[in-house]
Amino acid sequence: MTDDPYSILGVSKNSTDAEIKRSYRKLARQYHPDRNPGDAAAEERFKAIQASYEKIGTAESRNEYDQNKRMEEMFSGGGRSSPFGRGFGGVDIGDIFSQFMGGRSSSRRNEANFGSKRNRREVNSKIYRGADIESGLDISLEQAMNGTELEFKHRRLKRCSKCKGSSFGSSTTCNSCNGSGVVTKGSTITVKVPPKAEHGQQLRLKGMGHEHPEGEAGDLTITLRLDAKDGRRWEDGALIQEVKIPFSKLILGGKIRISTPSGKLVQLEIPKGTKIGDRRRIQGQGYNGGSLDVEFMLEEPEELTKQQELVIKKLRDSGL
Numbered sequence: 001m002t003d004d005p006y007s008i009l010g011v012s013k014n015s016t017d018a019e020i021k022r023s024y025r026k027l028a029r030q031y032h033p034d035r036n037p038g039d040a041a042a043e044e045r046f047k048a049i050q051a052s053y054e055k056i057g058t059a060e061s062r063n064e065y066d067q068n069k070r071m072e073e074m075f076s077g078g079g080r081s082s083p084f085g086r087g088f089g090g091v092d093i094g095d096i097f098s099q100f101m102g103g104r105s106s107s108r109r110n111e112a113n114f115g116s117k118r119n120r121r122e123v124n125s126k127i128y129r130g131a132d133i134e135s136g137l138d139i140s141l142e143q144a145m146n147g148t149e150l151e152f153k154h155r156r157l158k159r160c161s162k163c164k165g166s167s168f169g170s171s172t173t174c175n176s177c178n179g180s181g182v183v184t185k186g187s188t189i190t191v192k193v194p195p196k197a198e199h200g201q202q203l204r205l206k207g208m209g210h211e212h213p214e215g216e217a218g219d220l221t222i223t224l225r226l227d228a229k230d231g232r233r234w235e236d237g238a239l240i241q242e243v244k245i246p247f248s249k250l251i252l253g254g255k256i257r258i259s260t261p262s263g264k265l266v267q268l269e270i271p272k273g274t275k276i277g278d279r280r281r282i283q284g285q286g287y288n289g290g291s292l293d294v295e296f297m298l299e300e301p302e303e304l305t306k307q308q309e310l311v312i313k314k315l316r317d318s319g320l
């Protein structure tokens with residue numbers, strides 16, 4: 001079985017924190033040992049669900065998990081054509097640091113700076129650049145539609161204020177940064193979300209990534225995640241809304257009313273013989289005038305009345 005917490009929790013990398021929480025609650029209920037006594041498969045699944053939720057269940061832990069994953073991918077080269085062959089665990093921290101710090105900027109900028117005699121690295125026509133940071137930001141559909149300004153907190157490497165980065169790569173010691181020229185610091189910025197922002201849209205903030213002891217700072221890329229609320233999720237840019245239908249209505253057909261993301265009530269015709277998982281596209285009722293894909297689910301009764309139980313027994317006897 002996969003150990004990817006996103007797939008174990010049935011969500012995607014771009015799911016909002018709230019969506020992850022909802023999916024976790026649903027799965028934890030479904031596979032809870034109280035509900036599946038003595039079922040080893042359910043127990044194993046339940047443990048995997050719990051472990052996954054520990055990894056990505058809060059914004060902080062998720063951020064950390066995502067960062068580590070990116071580092072792992074960066075240094076393992078996707079696993080095959082790795083320059084380090086040994087994988088993440090065996091990589092020397094010095095390698096990581098130089099790789100992390102060593103990103104070169106474009107040749108255009110190199111040319112622009114060519115001839116400046118500010119330091120030896122530039123004479124070698126190499127300009128160093130701090131690493132980029134990628135992060136996610138959850139907003140409501142309303143915030144996305146109207147545009148908004150939000151405070152965003154993240155941690156990044158900043159140039160050491162004591163040695164101004166000069167101890168990096170030199171024999172001078174600095175007890176503030178231990179010679180790395182940078183220290184990790186919290187940073188709070190205001191992020192402007194433009195109106196009609198899309199799910200998965202990326203905002204690039206120049207120079208807000210990791211700083212480099214002597215080069216320029218990397219960028220911060222924020223991926224916007226639109227939280228479409230309970231029962232809705234994004235799938236390849238399409239907004240899906242789950243709608244629970246009673247068994248009899250699936251079989252016999254009928255009408256239902258659903259509440260769309262904009263809060264409008266819309267009546268839908270359920271054709272006779274509708275199956276669980278069937279979908280229907282409603283134009284104009286999704287986000288920002290887009291379409292909404294309704295997915296039919298079975299509404300499971302919590303408790304049956306005596307009469308309903310009797311009728312179901314008759315159904316059973318009839319072979320259904």
Ligand SMILES: [Zn+2]
Nearest residue numbers: 160163174177
């Ligand atoms: Zn320092």
